[in-house]
Structure formats: C-alpha cells, structure tokens
Amino acid sequence: MIVAPNINWQRNLFVVWLGCFLTGAAFSLVMPFLPLYVEQLGVTGHRELNLWSGLVFSITFLFSALASPFWGSLADRRGRKLMLLRSALGMGIVMVLMGFAQNIWQFLALRALLGVLGGFIPNANALIATQVPRNRSGWALGTLSTGGVSGALLGPVIGGLLADSYGLRPVFFITAGVLFLCFFMTLYAVKEQFTPVHKKDMLNGKQVFATLTKPRLVLGLFVTTMIIQVATGSIAPILTLYVREISGNINNLAFVSGFIASVPGFAALLSAPRLGKLGDRIGPERILIAMLIFSIVVLVPMAFVQTPWQLAALRFLLGVADGAMLPAVQTLLIYNCTNQVAGRIFSYNQSFRDIGNVSGPLLGSSVAASFGFRAVFLITAAVVLFNAIYSYWFLARKSHQPPPD
Incomplete structure (x- = not known):
C-alpha cells in the first residue's frame, strides 16, 4: 500500500x-x-x-x-x-x-x-x-x-x-x-484523501468476499474476534460476586472489585504497542496464537485462587494477552483485504465483536448459576482453547507475508 x-x-x-x-x-x-x-x-x-x-x-x-x-x-x-x-x-x-x-x-x-x-x-x-x-x-x-x-x-x-x-x-x-x-x-x-464511489459501482456482500484472496481465513478471523469477546465478557457479570466469595466480609468490596476489574486494562495499555511492534517483525498470527495459549494458562488458575490479590495478579497477566489479540486480528484483516472493501471488512468484524459482547455475559451468568463462580473460569478457558486450536488450524501453518508498501 x-x-x-x-x-x-x-x-x-x-x-x-x-x-x-x-x-x-x-x-x-x-x-x-x-x-x-x-x-x-x-x-x-x-x-x-x-x-x-x-x-x-x-x-x-x-x-x-x-x-x-x-x-x-x-x-x-x-x-x-x-x-x-x-x-x-x-x-x-x-x-x-x-x-x-x-x-x-x-x-x-x-x-x-x-x-x-x-x-x-x-x-x-x-x-x-x-x-x-x-x-x-x-x-x-x-x-x-x-x-x-x-x-x-x-x-x-x-x-x-x-x-x-x-x-x-x-x-x-x-x-x-x-x-x-x-x-x-x-x-x-x-x-483523508477519498474519492466517493457511486452506489451503482459498489460491490455487494458476495462480491466483497470474492475480492479476498483468502475468504475462509477472513471469516475465521471474524469468529476469532467473537470468541475473544465471549471469553472477556463471560467473567464480567460474576467478578464482584467472586471477589466477595474469596475475600469474605471486607469493608471496601466495591473498591477492591473495581481495582481488579480495571487491572487488565492497565496491562493492555503496556502490552498492546509492544506486542503489535513484535507482530510486525515475527507475524501477527504468531502473536495471536501465543496469546491465546497464554490466556488459557492464566485462566485456569483463576478458578483456584484464595485471595483477591492472587486474582488481580492473574488478571494483569490476562490483560497482557488481551492487549495483543484484537490488534493482531485487525492487522491480519488488513493484510488480507484491499482498501476498497476495508470499511466493510472492519464493520463485519465489529458485528462479530458485538455478538460476543452480548453472548459472553449470558454464558458467564448461566454457568455461574448452574455450576458456581469457579466453573466460569474453567469453561472460559475451554472456549479459549477451542479458539486457539481453531486459529492454529487456519493461521499458524501459513507464512507471514504482509503485503508490500
């Protein structure tokens, strides 16, 4: 480009x-x-x-x-x-x-x-x-x-x-x-330099995917985005209640829960630019797979923590992974589409992300109601494991070849 x-x-x-x-x-x-x-x-x-x-x-x-x-x-x-x-x-x-x-x-x-x-x-x-x-x-x-x-x-x-x-x-x-x-x-x-396109000259949805050299890969990235958001959102509804369960009767429950909820965001601030830069060197697909696996390693121990500070430390590590995964997906999307259809490709990806935002909390609440709070982390880890295997299947075996500038 x-x-x-x-x-x-x-x-x-x-x-x-x-x-x-x-x-x-x-x-x-x-x-x-x-x-x-x-x-x-x-x-x-x-x-x-x-x-x-x-x-x-x-x-x-x-x-x-x-x-x-x-x-x-x-x-x-x-x-x-x-x-x-x-x-x-x-x-x-x-x-x-x-x-x-x-x-x-x-x-x-x-x-x-x-x-x-x-x-x-x-x-x-x-x-x-x-x-x-x-x-x-x-x-x-x-x-x-x-x-x-x-x-x-x-x-x-x-x-x-x-x-x-x-x-x-x-x-x-x-x-x-x-x-x-x-x-x-x-x-x-x-x-922005942009030449408007007449509606009659616009590609329809089928033609948009026809312009892609790897349409199945792009669709796989959409699904990956959705599952990332499902995994992120599944924990949100139960976090405060889980903190109360492992901490007992503390006077500052709201503050502690708010702090633990915010920790991944601070970690993402630190990790996103650095891991994005590393992805430019070694390939965003490798960053994505590695961070999905790392997320599983971090999620499983969350089901067994005994103190809020153990949970906070693990959520910080989870934030490191979260800060890298969606930018890696977006980078792979732009590698695999033209500027002509980039707006729609990113909007489709946003739709899948929003579906994950809606379904993730529903999943977490349902699991917690049936099996308890700790089960939410194990189920979420299983969801991420599926995502890692699925992503490896369509990504990791392909060489990192960003389009020329």
Missing part, C-alpha cells in the same frame, strides 16, 4: 487516538450508575431492576452488530472520516436525549439508537489501517487500541465522581459535551 504523500498518518493516528480515548471515556462515564438511572426512571423490585439493567446494557451491542455492516458499506462509498463525524455527532445527540428520558421505554429505545449510531472506534481502525504502511500496521493498530482502553478505564471513575457531585442526569450532558468535542476535533484535524 502506498501512503498518500500529503497525508500525515502519524498525525491522524494521534488525533484519532484522542478521539478513541474520548469516545471510550464517554461510553463508560455512564456505566457505573446505569442501574441507578433505571431505578430513577421508575423500575422497582430486585428482579425487574436486574432485568432492565441487563437489557439497557446489552441492547446497545445488539443494535451495533446489526447496523455495523450498513455503516461499513457507507464508509467504503463516502469515506471513513465521514463515519467518524457521523458517529461522534450522533452519539452526542443521543446522550443529550438520554438526559431528558422520562421512562424506561424511552431510555431503552435511546440505548438501541446509541448502538445504531455508534462505531467511532472501528471506523478509526479502518481509517488508520488504510493509511499506515502495512509493515507498521501492527504497531499502529496496537497503539490505537490503547486509546479506547484508556478512556474506558478512566470513564467509570470520573462518571462516578460526577454523578455523586451533580446527580445522574447531568452526567449524560457532560458525556454529550465530550462527544461534541470529539466531533470538532475530528472535523478539523483528521485528513
């Missing part, structure tokens, strides 16, 4: 990294008090509150999975920068409306609309992937992934402080302000 001479991809990387940081923070700002806001909207009773809280959380990912292919097609026709602007502005407007919601049905509909209009981070990945020299794409995409992770780590802390200081509804307006800032920053600072 030849980078356009008047496109400063390093500056674009820096700007969209900030955009991913802001959108990651904006999304997670409201997470700490979503159940409280659901309760404020009139939902009472333990069972009903849990049901509606789960619905308003998962419906965003469900509608994102449905909408991503459409936005990916539009990105290939109109450009990735336009999709970044559409996403930031649309999500900002929806956040404002959420602050004015009067009942749970309005809030549920707006959470669904948020999923429809989202997609800043996958479009940022597509933009950078099609501009950066491909022999540096592992490092670039690994670095970019730290933006969303950083925002997601800081968002809950800031959101909790803001909610305590100003109330729940004002946090939605503050979040909207962050997204509007992201919109204007993208509008004026991100550069």
Whole structure:
C-alpha cells in the first residue's frame, strides 16, 4: 500500500487516538450508575431492576452488530472520516436525549439508537489501517487500541465522581459535551484523501468476499474476534460476586472489585504497542496464537485462587494477552483485504465483536448459576482453547507475508 504523500498518518493516528480515548471515556462515564438511572426512571423490585439493567446494557451491542455492516458499506462509498463525524455527532445527540428520558421505554429505545449510531472506534481502525504502511500496521493498530482502553478505564471513575457531585442526569450532558468535542476535533484535524464511489459501482456482500484472496481465513478471523469477546465478557457479570466469595466480609468490596476489574486494562495499555511492534517483525498470527495459549494458562488458575490479590495478579497477566489479540486480528484483516472493501471488512468484524459482547455475559451468568463462580473460569478457558486450536488450524501453518508498501 502506498501512503498518500500529503497525508500525515502519524498525525491522524494521534488525533484519532484522542478521539478513541474520548469516545471510550464517554461510553463508560455512564456505566457505573446505569442501574441507578433505571431505578430513577421508575423500575422497582430486585428482579425487574436486574432485568432492565441487563437489557439497557446489552441492547446497545445488539443494535451495533446489526447496523455495523450498513455503516461499513457507507464508509467504503463516502469515506471513513465521514463515519467518524457521523458517529461522534450522533452519539452526542443521543446522550443529550438520554438526559431528558422520562421512562424506561424511552431510555431503552435511546440505548438501541446509541448502538445504531455508534462505531467511532472501528471506523478509526479502518481509517488508520488504510493509511499506515502495512509493515507498521501492527504497531499502529496496537497503539490505537490503547486509546479506547484508556478512556474506558478512566470513564467509570470520573462518571462516578460526577454523578455523586451533580446527580445522574447531568452526567449524560457532560458525556454529550465530550462527544461534541470529539466531533470538532475530528472535523478539523483528521485528513483523508477519498474519492466517493457511486452506489451503482459498489460491490455487494458476495462480491466483497470474492475480492479476498483468502475468504475462509477472513471469516475465521471474524469468529476469532467473537470468541475473544465471549471469553472477556463471560467473567464480567460474576467478578464482584467472586471477589466477595474469596475475600469474605471486607469493608471496601466495591473498591477492591473495581481495582481488579480495571487491572487488565492497565496491562493492555503496556502490552498492546509492544506486542503489535513484535507482530510486525515475527507475524501477527504468531502473536495471536501465543496469546491465546497464554490466556488459557492464566485462566485456569483463576478458578483456584484464595485471595483477591492472587486474582488481580492473574488478571494483569490476562490483560497482557488481551492487549495483543484484537490488534493482531485487525492487522491480519488488513493484510488480507484491499482498501476498497476495508470499511466493510472492519464493520463485519465489529458485528462479530458485538455478538460476543452480548453472548459472553449470558454464558458467564448461566454457568455461574448452574455450576458456581469457579466453573466460569474453567469453561472460559475451554472456549479459549477451542479458539486457539481453531486459529492454529487456519493461521499458524501459513507464512507471514504482509503485503508490500
């Protein structure tokens, strides 16, 4: 791939990294008090509150999975920068409306609309992937992934402080302000050379896959993305309860659980750029397989820990692997598709990721209800083992040959 001479991809990387940081923070700002806001909207009773809280959380990912292919097609026709602007502005407007919601049905509909209009981070990945020299794409995409992770780590802390200081509804307006800032920053600072494609000249879904030299490999990468998210999400619903089980009666359960929940994110910040750079040298497929195996080695002992700090140490190691796997998949995707269809390939990958985000917590909750908390880690390890074998089958036997610059 030849980078356009008047496109400063390093500056674009820096700007969209900030955009991913802001959108990651904006999304997670409201997470700490979503159940409280659901309760404020009139939902009472333990069972009903849990049901509606789960619905308003998962419906965003469900509608994102449905909408991503459409936005990916539009990105290939109109450009990735336009999709970044559409996403930031649309999500900002929806956040404002959420602050004015009067009942749970309005809030549920707006959470669904948020999923429809989202997609800043996958479009940022597509933009950078099609501009950066491909022999540096592992490092670039690994670095970019730290933006969303950083925002997601800081968002809950800031959101909790803001909610305590100003109330729940004002946090939605503050979040909207962050997204509007992201919109204007993208509008004026991100550069893209893109020639619009007429709709009649666009390839349909079947033709998109016909352009791929290894369509089965790309489909396998989609499945790998989904399973990575299933494994990540399966632990989320039971983490606080598991910490309580192994720690006994401690006064600062919320703090300890929050710390343990955040540890993988900090590890991913450290590992993603470094392992991405290593992947550029030895091949992202080797990084992906190695980190899947490493995840299994780390997950199994989690089922047998006796203290929260043992769990925290193991989750730090798991975060090292998590920080490398999705950027490795994205690098392999850009190795195996053309810029003409990159937007749709990344959007399909996002759809599989969202499916994993929805199904992972359901798996973890179901296993915990039937077999106990410790079984969740063993089942998750088995899922990752399947992913490692599956990925090795279609990846590891192939030589690492990134396309020429």
